[in-house]
Amino acid sequence: MTDLTSLTIAEAREGLASQSFTSLELTDAHLAAIEAARSLNAFVLETPDQARAMARTVDAKIAKGEGGPLAGIPLGIKDLFATKDVRTTACSKILGNFVPPYESTVTSQLWRDGAVMLGKLNNDEFAMGSSNETSCFGPVVNPWRREGSNTTLVPGGSSGGSASAVAALLCMGATATDTGGSIRQPAAFTATVGVKPTYGRCSRWGIVAFASSLDQAGPIARTVRDSAILMRSMAGHDPKDTTSVDIGVPDYEAAVGKSVKGMKIGIPKEYRLDGMPAEIEKLWSEGAAWLKAAGAELVEVSLPHTKYALPAYYIVAPAEASSNLARYDGVRYGLRVPGRSIGELYENTRAEGFGDEVRRRVMIGTYVLSAGYYDAYYLRAQKVRTLIKKDFEDCFAKGISAILTPATPSAAFGVGEKGGADPVEMYLNDIFTVTVNMAGLPGIAVPAGKDAQGLPLGLQLIGRPFDEETLFSLGEVVEQAAGRFTPPRWW
Amino acid sequence: MSVDAATVRRIAHLARIAVTEAEVPHLQGELNAMLAFVEQLSEVNIDGVEPMTSVTPMEMKKRHDVVNDGEIPDDIVRNAPETQNHFFLVPKVVE
Numbered sequence: 001m002t003d004l005t006s007l008t009i010a011e012a013r014e015g016l017a018s019q020s021f022t023s024l025e026l027t028d029a030h031l032a033a034i035e036a037a038r039s040l041n042a043f044v045l046e047t048p049d050q051a052r053a054m055a056r057t058v059d060a061k062i063a064k065g066e067g068g069p070l071a072g073i074p075l076g077i078k079d080l081f082a083t084k085d086v087r088t089t090a091c092s093k094i095l096g097n098f099v100p101p102y103e104s105t106v107t108s109q110l111w112r113d114g115a116v117m118l119g120k121l122n123n124d125e126f127a128m129g130s131s132n133e134t135s136c137f138g139p140v141v142n143p144w145r146r147e148g149s150n151t152t153l154v155p156g157g158s159s160g161g162s163a164s165a166v167a168a169l170l171c172m173g174a175t176a177t178d179t180g181g182s183i184r185q186p187a188a189f190t191a192t193v194g195v196k197p198t199y200g201r202c203s204r205w206g207i208v209a210f211a212s213s214l215d216q217a218g219p220i221a222r223t224v225r226d227s228a229i230l231m232r233s234m235a236g237h238d239p240k241d242t243t244s245v246d247i248g249v250p251d252y253e254a255a256v257g258k259s260v261k262g263m264k265i266g267i268p269k270e271y272r273l274d275g276m277p278a279e280i281e282k283l284w285s286e287g288a289a290w291l292k293a294a295g296a297e298l299v300e301v302s303l304p305h306t307k308y309a310l311p312a313y314y315i316v317a318p319a320e321a322s323s324n325l326a327r328y329d330g331v332r333y334g335l336r337v338p339g340r341s342i343g344e345l346y347e348n349t350r351a352e353g354f355g356d357e358v359r360r361r362v363m364i365g366t367y368v369l370s371a372g373y374y375d376a377y378y379l380r381a382q383k384v385r386t387l388i389k390k391d392f393e394d395c396f397a398k399g400i401s402a403i404l405t406p407a408t409p410s411a412a413f414g415v416g417e418k419g420g421a422d423p424v425e426m427y428l429n430d431i432f433t434v435t436v437n438m439a440g441l442p443g444i445a446v447p448a449g450k451d452a453q454g455l456p457l458g459l460q461l462i463g464r465p466f467d468e469e470t471l472f473s474l475g476e477v478v479e480q481a482a483g484r485f486t487p488p489r490w491w
Numbered sequence: 492m493s494v495d496a497a498t499v500r501r502i503a504h505l506a507r508i509a510v511t512e513a514e515v516p517h518l519q520g521e522l523n524a525m526l527a528f529v530e531q532l533s534e535v536n537i538d539g540v541e542p543m544t545s546v547t548p549m550e551m552k553k554r555h556d557v558v559n560d561g562e563i564p565d566d567i568v569r570n571a572p573e574t575q576n577h578f579f580l581v582p583k584v585v586e
Binding site: 097102199213239305315333344359366367424 | 494506510530532535547563581
């Protein structure tokens with residue numbers, strides 16, 4: 001029954017509906033795969049009993065013809081999503097053994113639609129990182145390796161566990177979150193499809209907060225169609241999140257395979273970086289050629305403030321993080337390290353509970369918001385953010401349907417290779433993805449090819465606000481042209 | 492702009508994170524690397540630009556002023572490190 005893990009969600013949906021196999025069989029196949037892949041460190045908590053119970057319940061419903069859109073599909077959940085009665089840590093020591101008495105809106109919608117939870121997935125601590133190396137549970141291993149090499153590579157981050165698990169066939173799809181590229185960069189590093197929806201499309205309620213004006217939940221899956229199927233269940237208005245937008249959720253899957261003929265696709269000249277590897281350059285041109293062959297028109301566009309997006313992000317995101325993470329005080333939940341006074345208790349708890357990257361960001365965020373520096377840093381960054389968004393608006397006003405860019409400036413790198421001496425080296429991973437968060441737009445990363453060492457590379461498509469459908473149509477064109485990529489199994 | 496050792500200690504205190512003297516030089520280097528990186532924003536002309544306050548243009552939604560949740564003290568204190576009779580316990584604050 002091991003073959004069951006290589007099915008797509010769309011294929012499994014058919015098999016379940018025609019009762020060729022049960023959700024319990026599908027779930028067991030995945031639980032066995034997870035057990036055999038513990039060396040990847042993708043799951044931080046396996047929930048086999050709950051998974052089997054959910055599968056049995058949904059099997060009974062399927063038999064009565066009452067299964068939902070995701071009936072019986074086993075998924076992995078990033079440990080940033082609160083899951084009722086199941087430990088949720090954001091992969092931080094400071095949350096310790098936090099067991100939420102509530103369920104995040106996004107995951108509750110997945111269960112409503114019949115999905116099965118296999119367990120909780122590793123991520124960078126509080127989603128702060130681009131390699132999944134900042135997790136208190138240790139780094140996740142990328143199932144991809146360079147040809148002829150045993151070097152352990154990172155899966156990207158912060159949704160590294162989600163990407164690794166989906167690529168290694170441990171779950172059929174996974175939830176993820178994206179604040180600066182945390183869905184799209186790991187997707188690109190693992191040859192999976194990652195969707196960062198428009199800000200406001202998915203409820204943030206019950207997701208551990210990092211930077212609230214940038215955070216969005218989205219799916220990681222193995223095909224564009226599967227990502228569209230998951231999106232439909234994850235999206236939707238939620239009165240519990242005031243930034244959640246009250247507009248209808250389209251049938252995203254219907255957009256997969258739709259013609260892209262006549263669409264104007266922007267190629268932003270500012271994304272052509274000095275020293276960009278020739279392979280990335282080539283991948284980008286190939287992607288453009290595929291879209292052109294499908295009838296789209298390619299137009300060079302300008303997004304003049306692109307280079308300022310990453311520095312502005314490293315003011316806005318830490319500022320919001322320093323405020324959001326103020327709640328971890330050792331009093332109401334999580335870790336507590338005693339002190340002689342309440343002040344000492346706070347300081348000791350936070351020193352012990354936060355890892356290096358989180359501490360660094362909380363401190364920089366505290367600094368840029370502090371008296372005397374607010375205008376020079378935070379206010380200026382928020383103005384630059386307005387300009388970044390305007391760049392995109394100007395572009396879309398000229399009739400551009402979507403923008404094509406590389407997803408990352410390189411393929412996956414080795415564990416411990418980046419950011420050791422200078423944190424900024426790691427931050428540069430998000431150079432192509434972070435603009436999208438700053439402008440609140442939707443973006444999709446689709447596998448598009450391999451580098452000379454056999455590692456996957458991805459392309460990114462950026463859409464108009466709330467027009468994820470166009471991204472699914474264009475993404476499908478890329479997937480059809482590039483094919484799909486599966487890592488050879490070595491673990 | 493860059494921060495000195497005294498500023499690092501002040502920021503750590505504002506952030507309520509205990510920092511040992513030995514950690515200060517290292518943290519100072521990291522924070523200054525980040526500040527040097529964001530320095531390039533000073534070359535952007537922001538005259539007359541409104542700061543972004545909401546990424547999606549939408550009116551602030553307001554909730555009805557009604558109680559719609561509550562009576563769950565067990566849930567509220569369930570994850571707390573130290574509690575007594577539905578109260579959170581902290582070191583003595585008032586002498």
